[in-house]
Amino acid sequence: MSGKRSLVRSGTTVDQMVRAIGDRIVTGFLRPGEKLDETSLAARFDVSRTPVREALGQLSAMGLVERRPNRGAIVAVVTQEHLASMFESMAELEAICARFSAERMTSGERRLLEIEHQASARLVQLGAEEDYEYFNTEFHTRLYRGAHNTHVYEMTTMTRSRLAPFRRAQFMLPGRLAKSWQEHDAIVTAIMRGDGNAAGKAAKDHVSIVSEASAVFALGEQPKGARTTMPVTAS
Amino acid sequence: MSGKRSLVRSGTTVDQMVRAIGDRIVTGFLRPGEKLDETSLAARFDVSRTPVREALGQLSAMGLVERRPNRGAIVAVVTQEHLASMFESMAELEAICARFSAERMTSGERRLLEIEHQASARLVQLGAEEDYEYFNTEFHTRLYRGAHNTHVYEMTTMTRSRLAPFRRAQFMLPGRLAKSWQEHDAIVTAIMRGDGNAAGKAAKDHVSIVSEASAVFALGEQPKGARTTMPVTAS
């Protein structure tokens, strides 16, 4: 190895590669079907092929890349059917998180959820899409954590990241920001009441709406879309 | 490499290693916390360390092994809390599968589910635990497939296999076989009626019961249990 690795800091070289390549896939910088050449990647990141191979193996285990024996790796290509199944799963998972959150969040968690949610209302009025997106991500992450179930958390975040490339730009629909906030509001209200079923239903509806918008978008995008550099979503 | 690989057949060496090691973990032959020495494993399977390393990486990505940088890999050690979260997730996932199955199974799938379920009644009367266990696995797999959702299927089977080591011998509880069948019956009935909510609830209850029995058992087993060679469960 020549010098210190530049791009990412912590962990072994393999970990860094997993993050580096994984990020590029999740953010859509590498698009489904794109070829992942071991030699080029190794050169690109200035490491040998060994850690690259290991990283590709792990990413393949995560479902982010697809490996054809003796024929190289490509960014996982998601069929329309599988995409739909992931969106549907996402709705179910978020429903579980919301339900558990309603039942289990500590008062501290509830307070923070409420505060941040109310704060984000301003962003809606301002139409600050990028900032809202940040709060949106935080909001959902709070739900996932609030469920107090490690495994559900893992499945949910994993699914979410695999869906990330397909959610982009869905916030462009006019009025989506305000609607999103209202949907969040329904979830928050239910959670504050401790009403698990209502929270779950509200969350499921919320995600379903996002899914439909995204899915339509993704449908057009999937085969060979333009490489936009947009923020990732505003669900 | 000396000769043809012996133990497992298809795929690359790495795939074989993933299966070989993964199986040994899932079946409890390798127990949580056990050290996974690259050199020994390589010698044990007569390959070089490289594919072993890749396999360990992938298993780590799946959560079956834990890797401490520079300090080797061990079979993933599951905390009591994480174990509980997986059992709880399992109940939720099976509920989803059952609900979807009720709504979506084709008539062929429904017929087969019913037939096999009725056939297994005989095994209960005979007290044929091992044979019942086989039908039990089939039964649940049918539910997972019947949901017609690839991603849910993946999450469910993954979670199930990670729980496998902790479910063993839970069928030893007296009368468990008959109760298990009755619980299955409730699920089947609801599915036949096309009643998704009832099917979901029945499935969740069923898994919850199994979970409690298993969890208690696992609790005692976890630190350093005897290496029984029992069949895996009768949920």
Next chain:
DNA sequence: AAGGCAAAAAGTGCATGCAGTTGCCTGTGG
């Protein structure tokens, strides 16, 4: 005898090398 320390042993992490495979490219026959 217990504790500490240093050197050796063991083991991991990555680079490199070689064999085998795939896919392309070219040249030849139809």
Next chain:
DNA sequence: CCACAGGCAACTGCATGCACTTTTTGCCTT
């Protein structure tokens, strides 16, 4: 002009080697 076979370049898969880190061991000190 097209079909196809042979050869070549590119790339994957695995083994091996070396550097570095952790762990163990045995000796020395107190």
